[in-house]
Amino acid sequence: MAKRIVTLTVNGATTQLLLPEHRTLLELLRHELGLVGTKHGCDLGECGTCTVLVDGRPVLSCLTLAAQAEGRSVTTIEGLARDGRPDRLQTVFAELGAAQCGYCTPAMLLTARALLDARPDPSRDDIKQALAGNLCRCTGYNKILDAVEMVARESAV
Amino acid sequence: MEPEHTVVGRPRPRVDAMAQTTGRLRYADDLILPGTLIGRQLRSPHAHALITAIDTSRAEELEGVLAVITGRHLPTPYGILPVSEDEHALAVEKVRYVGEPVAAVAALDAETAEEALRRIRVDYEPIVDVATIGEALTEDRPRIHGDGVGPNVHRRVALEFGDVDSGFARADHIREDLFFFGGNTHAALELHAALASSDPDGKLTVWSSTQVPHYLQRTVAKVLDLAMNRVRVIATPSGGGFGGKTDLFSHELVAAKLSLLTGRPVKITLTREEVFYTHRGRHPVLMWLRTGFRSDGSITSMHLRTHLDGGAYGSYGMASLYYTGALQTSTYRIPNYRFEGVRVFTNKPPCGPKRGHGTPQPRFALECHLDQAAAELGLDPAAIRLRNAVEPHTMTVNHLRVTSCGLRQCIEKVVEASAFDAKYGHLRPGHGVGLAVGAYLSGAGLPIYFNDMPQSEVQIKVDRGGGVTVYSMAVDIGQGSTTMLATVVGERLGLEPGELAMVTADTDLTPVDLGSYSSRVTFMAGNAALKAADGIRAMVFEAVAEELEATVADLVAAHGRIFVRGTPEAGMAWTDAVRAATERFGPLVAAGSYRAPDLAGPYRGSGVGISPAYSFSAAVVEVECDRDTGMVEVKKVWLAHDIGRAINPLAVEGQIEGSVYMALGEALFEEQAFRRTLHRGPSLLDYKMPTFLEMPPVESILVESVDPEGPFGAKEVGQGPLLPVIPAVANAIHDALGVRIDEVPITPDKIVAALRDLGRGGPGRVGPTDLPDFDFGRPWPVEPPEGFGSP
Numbered sequence: 003m004a005k006r007i008v009t010l011t012v013n014g015a016t017t018q019l020l021l022p023e024h025r026t027l028l029e030l031l032r033h034e035l036g037l038v039g040t041k042h043g044c045d046l047g048e049c050g051t052c053t054v055l056v057d058g059r060p061v062l063s064c065l066t067l068a069a070q071a072e073g074r075s076v077t078t079i080e081g082l083a084r085d086g087r088p089d090r091l092q093t094v095f096a097e098l099g100a101a102q103c104g105y106c107t108p109a110m111l112l113t114a115r116a117l118l119d120a121r122p123d124p125s126r127d128d129i130k131q132a133l134a135g136n137l138c139r140c141t142g143y144n145k146i147l148d149a150v151e152m153v154a155r156e157s158a159v
Numbered sequence: 160m161e162p163e164h165t166v167v168g169r170p171r172p173r174v175d176a177m178a179q180t181t182g183r184l185r186y187a188d189d190l191i192l193p194g195t196l197i198g199r200q201l202r203s204p205h206a207h208a209l210i211t212a213i214d215t216s217r218a219e220e221l222e223g224v225l226a227v228i229t230g231r232h233l234p235t236p237y238g239i240l241p242v243s244e245d246e247h248a249l250a251v252e253k254v255r256y257v258g259e260p261v262a263a264v265a266a267l268d269a270e271t272a273e274e275a276l277r278r279i280r281v282d283y284e285p286i287v288d289v290a291t292i293g294e295a296l297t298e299d300r301p302r303i304h305g306d307g308v309g310p311n312v313h314r315r316v317a318l319e320f321g322d323v324d325s326g327f328a329r330a331d332h333i334r335e336d337l338f339f340f341g342g343n344t345h346a347a348l349e350l351h352a353a354l355a356s357s358d359p360d361g362k363l364t365v366w367s368s369t370q371v372p373h374y375l376q377r378t379v380a381k382v383l384d385l386a387m388n389r390v391r392v393i394a395t396p397s398g399g400g401f402g403g404k405t406d407l408f409s410h411e412l413v414a415a416k417l418s419l420l421t422g423r424p425v426k427i428t429l430t431r432e433e434v435f436y437t438h439r440g441r442h443p444v445l446m447w448l449r450t451g452f453r454s455d456g457s458i459t460s461m462h463l464r465t466h467l468d469g470g471a472y473g474s475y476g477m478a479s480l481y482y483t484g485a486l487q488t489s490t491y492r493i494p495n496y497r498f499e500g501v502r503v504f505t506n507k508p509p510c511g512p513k514r515g516h517g518t519p520q521p522r523f524a525l526e527c528h529l530d531q532a533a534a535e536l537g538l539d540p541a542a543i544r545l546r547n548a549v550e551p552h553t554m555t556v557n558h559l560r561v562t563s564c565g566l567r568q569c570i571e572k573v574v575e576a577s578a579f580d581a582k583y584g585h586l587r588p589g590h591g592v593g594l595a596v597g598a599y600l601s602g603a604g605l606p607i608y609f610n611d612m613p614q615s616e617v618q619i620k621v622d623r624g625g626g627v628t629v630y631s632m633a634v635d636i637g638q639g640s641t642t643m644l645a646t647v648v649g650e651r652l653g654l655e656p657g658e659l660a661m662v663t664a665d666t667d668l669t670p671v672d673l674g675s676y677s678s679r680v681t682f683m684a685g686n687a688a689l690k691a692a693d694g695i696r697a698m699v700f701e702a703v704a705e706e707l708e709a710t711v712a713d714l715v716a717a718h719g720r721i722f723v724r725g726t727p728e729a730g731m732a733w734t735d736a737v738r739a740a741t742e743r744f745g746p747l748v749a750a751g752s753y754r755a756p757d758l759a760g761p762y763r764g765s766g767v768g769i770s771p772a773y774s775f776s777a778a779v780v781e782v783e784c785d786r787d788t789g790m791v792e793v794k795k796v797w798l799a800h801d802i803g804r805a806i807n808p809l810a811v812e813g814q815i816e817g818s819v820y821m822a823l824g825e826a827l828f829e830e831q832a833f834r835r836t837l838h839r840g841p842s843l844l845d846y847k848m849p850t851f852l853e854m855p856p857v858e859s860i861l862v863e864s865v866d867p868e869g870p871f872g873a874k875e876v877g878q879g880p881l882l883p884v885i886p887a888v889a890n891a892i893h894d895a896l897g898v899r900i901d902e903v904p905i906t907p908d909k910i911v912a913a914l915r916d917l918g919r920g921g922p923g924r925v926g927p928t929d930l931p932d933f934d935f936g937r938p939w940p941v942e943p944p945e946g947f948g949s950p
Contacts, residue, residue: 039182
């Protein structure tokens with residue numbers, strides 16, 4: 003089994019690992035680093051549940067080889083809080099009931115954060131488009147939309 | 160005046176909401192113990208075949224493989240229902256569907272486990288498969304269970320309540336229709352996972368994403384031949400259930416066995432493809448419905464036939480079969496009713512319970528049928544439903560006891576909010592609205608295995624810092640049951656739900672709750688929690704009354720204090736009250752339990768459908784349809800739900816919105832489809848479910864009928880709101896286009912076909928056109944309950 007050394011930054015900390023070449027970023031995060039806040043729902047890029055941010059952009063970690071993250075900066079749900087304070091999206095998702103079982107939530111939050119960073123004042127349709135690759139089986143999506151919209155409006159003020 | 164409640168009735172987040180949004184909630188597959196082995200299962204590529212030989216020697220030789228097992232290692236059959244224990248953890252002698260587990264391995268890592276599976280050689284002798292309800296009912300196919308050939312009937316039922324023939328004789332108008340409801344699956348985003356760990360002192364612990372830890376504990380003990388007290392089951396926070404994790408699964412038993420054999424922890428996480436084969440989802444049901452009406456729209460008689468495609472095993476199917484006939488009477492006063500049903504075996508993944516269990520299919524049929532009858536009688540859809548609506552505190556002809564009932568208000572409110580009267584028949588072409596109703600249980604009246612013990616128990620202890628710990632086996636599958644329990648207890652003790660410590664879903668630590676199924680948790684565990692909280696409250700109040708020289712009846716618990724009603728300053732802080740009570744009574748512990756009243760009727764099968772209370776719902780769906788492509792866009796859904804009382808309106812809305820979402824998926828997209836007996840697309844790419852882009856706004860309207868037996872008057876909301884939405888979509892499409900799609904899912908090809916048919920002067924209908932021949936036998940005559948008069 004061919005291996006290679008991968009160096010990447012995860013949630014601000016640079017780390018170096020010796021990994022089989024076929025190891026995915028999802029496996030690296032969950033199995034090597036114990037960052038199990040990143041979930042998996044299909045391992046085929048269909049559900050969006052494994053989304054993490056690579057250099058600030060949402061990426062399906064189940065379809066990304068760990069080697070492709072070489073030299074990049076990865077943010078997982080464990081790294082979304084800043085200075086020990088949860089991201090406003092995390093608090094508002096909690097308050098508005100945007101999570102039921104919570105399984106899709108980490109990926110939703112990261113995708114929403116990437117959207118708001120790129121486009122601070124999105125329309126409701128923009129939010130739908132940005133999150134359309136993330137499936138949720140519990141909420142019916144509306145409370146997630148409400149939460150992202152509320153945070154966008156707050157930061158626009 | 161002080162409000163009646165200080166905690167109950169306020170919208171509040173889940174008690175674990177921040178754990179969820181920070182990624183700190185630990186699901187089954189997130190757990191790992193030192194030395195954990197990876198388990199994998201080998202699955203059958205054949206739908207129906209005899210296993211003539213299995214050779215595992217090459218797998219056993221592989222370095223890193225610690226155990227290989229086959230059906231002979233787990234010979235004890237089991238099944239969730241004691242009446243159909245027809246499964247083995249690994250197939251014995253025969254496989255019955257593509258994807259059935261045949262062998263399993265435990266290895267140091269996933270790659271080694273997968274290589275080991277490739278090295279197992281299984282010799283199969285394929286036999287003729289059974290793919291459809293029609294094939295299952297023929298005489299010449301091999302039996303899937305049992306020997307020889309013959310009809311593959313799992314169970315048939317025929318019941319007659321009242322006098323159906325004379326009811327039809329009194330009708331001014333009779334209508335009959337055929338419907339088909341395609342099967343679909345839960346597709347919870349969390350993949351099923353189980354971690355098992357045996358310790359050298361003979362105790363086995365299983366962590367699983369199960370909705371039924373108590374039943375799993377019983378079954379692990381039975382299949383592994385262990386005393387129940389040697390088995391601990393911990394239901395992990397669930398990444399979605401919807402009924403999909405209420406059965407007992409091969410991977411749970413296999414992980415346990417592999418751990419016993421290796422002495423090491425073993426984890427099995429299914430792949431998405433395996434979850435599709437594991438299934439236990441919505442039964443495909445072929446239905447025939449005949450109803451007699453007076454000219455004013457009142458129902459005189461009803462005759463329903465259901466044919467369920469059960470797949471390869473029993474699962475909950477016996478209950479599913481009876482459920483297809485049980486709840487029609489819970490919304491409409493039906494004076495005479497005949498129900499005939501049959502569940503067949505086919506060589507496909509077993510069907511079981513999904514949100515609404517056995518009731519969305521006949522509800523779809525009934526509500527579409529009723530709209531058409533209304534049109535023929537010159538009535539509007541709301542009028543015919545109001546004409547027949549069940550009233551509070553009545554018995555149905557099949558002996559269901561209806562207590563609180565806000566059905567009428569649900570219809571009226573949803574019609575008003577949606578401006579249904581102004582829209583129905585009046586929107587521009589391609590646009591339409593549809594109305595439908597439904598009702599559902601607040602918990603199955605009977606447990607799954609016969610016993611007279613409580614169906615839910617809760618314990619509470621209070622520590623010296625005033626900390627309150629609540630113990631319950633109820634499983635939070637995302638519906639918010641843990642928050643519900645904390646809210647009920649918090650209300651009675653005057654504490655914020657977030658202040659309580661919640662210990663749930665662990666068979667070693669928590670007293671029994673039968674599980675998160677049949678919408679039973681709020682009603683049953685909620686009532687048990689209420690009683691346990693009142694046990695603590697009684698001790699604390701007695702001690703406080705003495706200290707304050709007040710009477711217990713005058714005391715109130717609110718905002719962290721116990722005080723005399725009307726004078727909050729005359730009171731004690733909760734922590735001081737706890738000290739006083741502990742001085743007086745010693746350790747502050749209390750237990751409460753709930754068992755549903757005995758509601759069974761005088762006939763076999765009456766255990767299915769009874770419940771201590773029913774929720775009621777009404778939905779209006781507005782659609783826009785494209786005549787050229789057959790595409791349907793749902794513009795908005797209005798849903799009124801009789802919740803009894805909303806213990807937490809935020810959670811109630813969440814369940815309504817989630818039910819609407821799941822119903823829209825079933826109505827328009829989702830189907831567990833097969834190419835004969837081979838799954839067409841066991842992936843989330845092929846199994847289409849609504850995304851953000853397909854989901855319309857939902858207006859939730861809560862009707863509070865305050866149930867006399869529910870905790871604070873509460874009833875269920877997890878499943879009921881799904882029921883009316885599917886037929887409301889079909890009715891809205893009819894309003895928009897004039898076509899009837901009597902078959903779910905209503906995909907664009909069916910709409911286009913129906914429009915073509917309409918254009919050629921046909922009826923503009925797509926749906927089943929005939930039924931297989933089947934003799935249901937003479938119906939068992941059941942007298943209506945006392946006081947139930949014919950109109």
